[in-house]
Amino acid sequence: LLEKFNDTQVDYPRDRCVHELFEAHVAKRPDAVAVAFEGATLTFAELNARANRLAHHLRSLGVRPDDRVAVCADRSLEMVVALMATLKAGGAYVPLDPNYPHDRLAYMLGDCKPSVLLTQQALVGLLSGLAHSAQAVVLDAPTPAWSALSDANPERIATESGARHLAYVIYTSG
Numbered sequence: 470l471l472e473k474f475n476d477t478q479v480d481y482p483r484d485r486c487v488h489e490l491f492e493a494h495v496a497k498r499p500d501a502v503a504v505a506f507e508g509a510t511l512t513f514a515e516l517n518a519r520a521n522r523l524a525h526h527l528r529s530l531g532v533r534p535d536d537r538v539a540v541c542a543d544r545s546l547e548m549v550v551a552l553m554a555t556l557k558a559g560g561a562y563v564p565l566d567p568n569y570p571h572d573r574l575a576y577m578l579g580d581c582k583p584s585v586l587l588t589q590q591a592l593v594g595l596l597s598g599l600a601h602s603a604q605a606v607v608l609d610a611p612t613p614a615w616s617a618l619s620d621a622n623p624e625r626i627a628t629e630s631g632a633r634h635l636a637y638v639i640y641t642s643g
Contacts, residue, residue, distance in 0.1 A: 516553065563637065
């Protein structure tokens, strides 16, 4: 009983990216709650649509496979949308904790050289001057530039295999 009950091993589809697996789940359960934060929720379909719009915008800004996209945001629905959108655009997200010391954020941004910096209005002042070459995108802008873009899943970029590209870059304390 223990062996059969705990036999949960499944083959992972190595040729598919995380966001593609997410899209497959969206097709199965679009109305299920995907993420909840402080009383607000997004269904899988809503999260997918918002991430798709932002992903199309990121691509219009030039984000391509292995490009780093810094995400400096407080925990929020926008942060989850930003991470998924970065993957859908083909980029690799670099999470930046806004509570890190200024010098640490400056080092991480200088080292990873992101092409785009996704952040929130309340954090723009904290980050000003740190990411000189990165294009700043404010996730919680009143009328974001991507709000009218397509909510369709972005086409996979024609490369050898999306699963062989960066998904994220994590800086550790060590």
